[in-house]
Amino acid sequence: MKAPNKSGWKPEMNAAEDGMHEGPATATGNRALMLEEPLIFEIGHAQTSGVDLPAIDRSGPDRLGGMARTEPIGLPGLSEPETIRHYTRLSRQNYAIDLGLFPLGSCTMKHNPRLNEKVARMPGFADVHPLQPVSTVRGALEVINELAFWLIELTGMHGVAMSPKAGAHGELCGILCIRAALEARGDAREVILVPESAHGTNPATAAFAGYRVENIPANADGRVDLEALKARLGPDVAAVMITNPNTCGLFERDMKAISDAVHAAGGFVYCDGANFNAIVGKVRPGDLGVDAMHINLHKTFSTPHGGGGPGSGPVVLSEALSPYGPLPFTARTADGVVHLVEEENAAAFEHTQAFGRMTAFHGQMGMFTRALAYILSHGADGLKQVAEDAVLNANYILRSLDDLLEAPFGHSGPCMHEALFGDKGFGEGLSTLDLAKSLIDEGYHPMTMYFPLVVHGAMLIEPTETESKAGLDQFIAALRSVAERAKSGDARMKRAPYYAPRRRLDETQAARKPVLAWQEPDSAR
Numbered sequence: 001m002k003a004p005n006k007s008g009w010k011p012e013m014n015a016a017e018d019g020m021h022e023g024p025a026t027a028t029g030n031r032a033l034m035l036e037e038p039l040i041f042e043i044g045h046a047q048t049s050g051v052d053l054p055a056i057d058r059s060g061p062d063r064l065g066g067m068a069r070t071e072p073i074g075l076p077g078l079s080e081p082e083t084i085r086h087y088t089r090l091s092r093q094n095y096a097i098d099l100g101l102f103p104l105g106s107c108t109m110k111h112n113p114r115l116n117e118k119v120a121r122m123p124g125f126a127d128v129h130p131l132q133p134v135s136t137v138r139g140a141l142e143v144i145n146e147l148a149f150w151l152i153e154l155t156g157m158h159g160v161a162m163s164p165k166a167g168a169h170g171e172l173c174g175i176l177c178i179r180a181a182l183e184a185r186g187d188a189r190e191v192i193l194v195p196e197s198a199h200g201t202n203p204a205t206a207a208f209a210g211y212r213v214e215n216i217p218a219n220a221d222g223r224v225d226l227e228a229l230k231a232r233l234g235p236d237v238a239a240v241m242i243t244n245p246n247t248c249g250l251f252e253r254d255m256k257a258i259s260d261a262v263h264a265a266g267g268f269v270y271c272d273g274a275n276f277n278a279i280v281g282k283v284r285p286g287d288l289g290v291d292a293m294h295i296n297l298h299k300t301f302s303t304p305h306g307g308g309g310p311g312s313g314p315v316v317l318s319e320a321l322s323p324y325g326p327l328p329f330t331a332r333t334a335d336g337v338v339h340l341v342e343e344e345n346a347a348a349f350e351h352t353q354a355f356g357r358m359t360a361f362h363g364q365m366g367m368f369t370r371a372l373a374y375i376l377s378h379g380a381d382g383l384k385q386v387a388e389d390a391v392l393n394a395n396y397i398l399r400s401l402d403d404l405l406e407a408p409f410g411h412s413g414p415c416m417h418e419a420l421f422g423d424k425g426f427g428e429g430l431s432t433l434d435l436a437k438s439l440i441d442e443g444y445h446p447m448t449m450y451f452p453l454v455v456h457g458a459m460l461i462e463p464t465e466t467e468s469k470a471g472l473d474q475f476i477a478a479l480r481s482v483a484e485r486a487k488s489g490d491a492r493m494k495r496a497p498y499y500a501p502r503r504r505l506d507e508t509q510a511a512r513k514p515v516l517a518w519q520e521p522d523s524a525r
Contacts, residue, residue: 444479
């Protein structure tokens with residue numbers, strides 16, 4: 001190990017010291033081009049600045065209303081080269097879709113075409129401001145309205161709310177539309193049914209909206225138990241929230257029968273559209289009886305996401321729910337002009353039953369332009385191929401690994417956008433976590449782990465349509481290698497990863513007792 005620096009910090013033991021490959025430990029902690037990088041506070045000094053600033057004239061009156069800082073801010077001062085190097089080195093320690101396959105299940109981490117980025121950065125889109133007069137953003141409103149048209153067309157629905165900022169926000173929007181429709185007819189239903197195979201945000205959204213959540217079991221094929229659902233329907237059930245394709249990577253073949261049964265009982269059908277990438281251009285949810293469905297633009301229509309954004313979750317609505325959709329929205333009048341419909345002009349557009357607003361402004365302009373660019377550049381045939389290739393890639397992974405890894409629903413026929421495996425047969429003491437950490441040493445971000453909960457030690461893999469067969473073959477070879485080690489009981493996997501910039505962390509402790517603020521070690525004070 002290298003000697004401690006000024007703050008007493010020292011790097012993690014590297015792989016050479018752990019006996020995993022030949023070669024001595026390095027004095028710097030660097031491993032060739034994988035450069036060791038301490039925290040920014042350990043590089044800079046709070047007493048210095050990377051730029052020259054003029055002295056402040058404090059002789060004038062205090063214009064801060066008594067809010068002036070009384071203690072030093074404590075931020076590290078770095079020169080420009082030090083700052084650039086710090087963040088560049090950190091970026092080299094991260095994983096990204098531009099580096100390799102990103103196999104997260106139910107996340108659709110696909111390539112983001114640079115054409116989309118170019119369009120989003122065009123003047124009039126990149127610099128549009130939500131407080132501009134509507135008369136100055138007619139072009140932006142045209143784009144939003146055009147995208148809304150295509151989302152309705154692709155889903156076979158009646159209307160769309162564009163303002164929700166992300167998937168879970170869209171879920172809430174759809175459930176609030178359902179609540180408004182029920183209240184309008186004086187129907188005080190209080191239960192929402194959520195199948196075991198639904199996304200975890202579904203029950204959370206229903207509970208947040210004030211409903212009581214009840215579970216619907218899955219059948220042996222990993223799909224909704226239709227008979228159990230029918231048996232539970234009654235005058236207290238407001239809606240069913242169903243994910244289709246579901247989190248087991250399977251298409252709900254009884255979707256139309258589910259919708260018919262729910263409608264006959266006086267309820268509504270909410271569909272989680274996070275997995276729309278698997279069926280876009282192939283299936284229209286409106287034809288299956290869906291009343292509301294959010295669409296993650298940042299998944300299906302290719303914008304990079306994760307780390308808090310950007311996101312966008314428009315909600316398409318059936319004819320029964322469209323009158324209750326939130327404000328604002330765009331509408332084209334007979335003269336061809338696109339207007340922004342808000343509270344003050346809602347009556348003129350016969351939209352007086354809106355449940356309210358989801359957000360202060362209309363939505364994510366950058367997301368809208370990226371999504372529309374993606375849709376128009378692919379066309380109907382291209383979007384259909386997106387779904388076909390995504391499903392083909394997932395099935396290729398499923399059948400390339402099901403002889404080695406447990407595929408609990410492999411008997412249910414082809415999967416959709418993602419392949420699901422379990423940890424059955426792993427050596428004593430080894431878990432899905434150990435396999436995932438070992439996969440990092442192979443140069444891949446791990447797949448989604450321990451979800452869905454219906455499969456023990458679940459591993460959920462979604463390759464998307466982005467990956468070539470050669471790329472999939474390399475990933476499959478890496479996963480087979482670590483799976484064989486797990487089944488043979490290789491105890492070294494308990495300490496993986498060995499070659500990552502940081503070794504295995506105590507993730508439970510980090511989640512329960514996070515250290516969110518820098519404190520200089522006592523030895524350095």
